[in-house]
Amino acid sequence: MLRESLEYLLTPCPRHIRALGYLSESVALGARYRRQSRVWTPHVAACRRFILDAADRVPADGRLLVAGAGRLIELPLHELSGRFAETVLADVVHPLPVRLAAWRVPGVRLWSLDVAGVLGPLHAALTAGGPLPVPPPDGLFDGPPFDLVISCNLLSQLPLLPLDAIEARRPVIDEASRHVFAQALVRAHLRWMRRAGRAAALFTDLESVWLDRAGRAVERDSSLWDIPLPPPDRAWEWDIAPAGEQDRDLALRHRVGAWFDVPNA
Structure with a gap:
């Protein structure tokens, strides 16, 4: 807890970003x-x-x-810095x-950006x-x-903290309006990627599956707010939270999809 508390106190972060929970979420993700x-x-x-395969497709x-660079968990930063003259890590x-990695690795810079x-x-x-x-x-x-441009597990995440803030501070906003708002953020991100890059690739959660201790699916939820996308070029499963991590009896598994060319929603 001391490590997380110090990181929360010492990390530079705009006040409104902190108020919306992004710094807390980043610290929790690291833990x-x-x-x-x-x-x-x-x-x-x-x-x-x-x-790396997406990087091999461009000169x-x-x-x-990199949109949604986060904590660089999924990002092979050293390999990319050797592949590109400039690598920009964008996140809120x-x-x-x-920050330390960006200072140490040549050709890497940070961009504080609200992509939506x-x-x-x-x-x-x-x-x-x-x-x-x-x-x-x-x-x-x-x-x-x-x-x-590569979007790193960002598409499905964009509406989550905004919706949490709406629930906490404006609960009178109805569920249908929240759903429309979430869909608008997802579509806006896809448009942004096509504008920002000559080539654009992404991977994102497609579905959340809750599993009992016998491995049986007990609940499934779309992670993309019911926005249809074409079949991904690649897909895999991510066991994000074993039983006991997020729920005492249930494990959480995400189904992840990846596209080398950003799809139209």
Whole structure:
């Protein structure tokens, strides 16, 4: 707990991002990975293979943008830095270990970015009681496109903390409006990727499955808010939380899909 507390206190983070829970979530993810690194090994290996294969599809020595770089768990940073002249790690929070890695690895820089372009307006709307914001058509991106953009397990995650904040601070907003808002964030991210990169690849959770101790599925939930996508180029399973981690009796498994070319929603 001391490690997590120090990280929370020392990590630079804008006030509204902290208020929406992104710093807490980043710290918690690091703690969970330290507990479950052995169980996550096949998932991490599959992610890194996919990322390197996506990198091999574009010319060498170009510019790479990683959206949702997180804690670099799924990212083969050293291999990518040798493959690209510039590697930009984009996320709303950059934990202290990531800041250190960016300083140590040549050609790597950090970009503090809200890829959906709604977090500031959402915080203001929840504070003032205004309507939910509409994501900008192409997200917050201005400048020449990157040679490759990779979205790292971000697509399904974009609505989660905003929806938690809506539930906590504006519970009068009905479920249908929240669902529409979540879908808008997912579609906006796909449009943003096509604008930001000459080539764009992504991997994301497709489905969450709760398993009993006998390995039987007892509940399934779509992770993409019922937005249809074409079949992924690759798919694998991620045992994210064994029984006892998130639920006393149930284990959580995610089904992950990956596309070398960003699909249309």
